[in-house]
Amino acid sequence: MALDDLRKRTRRRRYEGLVSWIRHSPSPEQLHSAEEQQTHVKTVLSSMKPRDAELLLLRSEGFSYQEVAEVLGLNPVSVGTLLRRAQEIFRKEYVRRYGKEN
Numbered sequence: 001m002a003l004d005d006l007r008k009r010t011r012r013r014r015y016e017g018l019v020s021w022i023r024h025s026p027s028p029e030q031l032h033s034a035e036e037q038q039t040h041v042k043t044v045l046s047s048m049k050p051r052d053a054e055l056l057l058l059r060s061e062g063f064s065y066q067e068v069a070e071v072l073g074l075n076p077v078s079v080g081t082l083l084r085r086a087q088e089i090f091r092k093e094y095v096r097r098y099g100k101e102n
Contacts, residue, residue: 044093052086059083 026034045053051072058068068083069076 040094040098044090044097047093048086048089052082052089055079055083055086056090 045056048056054072055068058071063071065079065083066076068074069079074082
């Protein structure tokens with residue numbers, strides 16, 4: 001009886017894991033939407049000045065202001081201001097091209 005109970009628990013965990021994965025896997029529509037949004041972001045970034053795009057990309061990857069300044073050869077004090085300007089440029093261009101913010 002103990003072995004049967006152990007097997008039952010093992011099967012249950014396996015099936016619960018499978019159902020959990022199916023429940024949380026994205027639908028084809030969600031995948032398409034995510035790919036489309038990635039394309040939009042890449043398009044907008046490619047239309048920006050390289051330094052502005054690099055600022056946004058480095059910061060989105062989790063780089064600190066100090067690290068961003070070192071990589072791009074900037075004054076660490078000015079990174080915040082430059083980053084805000086780049087974000088605003090990105091937002092305006094995204095809205096201009098695609099008519100909405102996400």
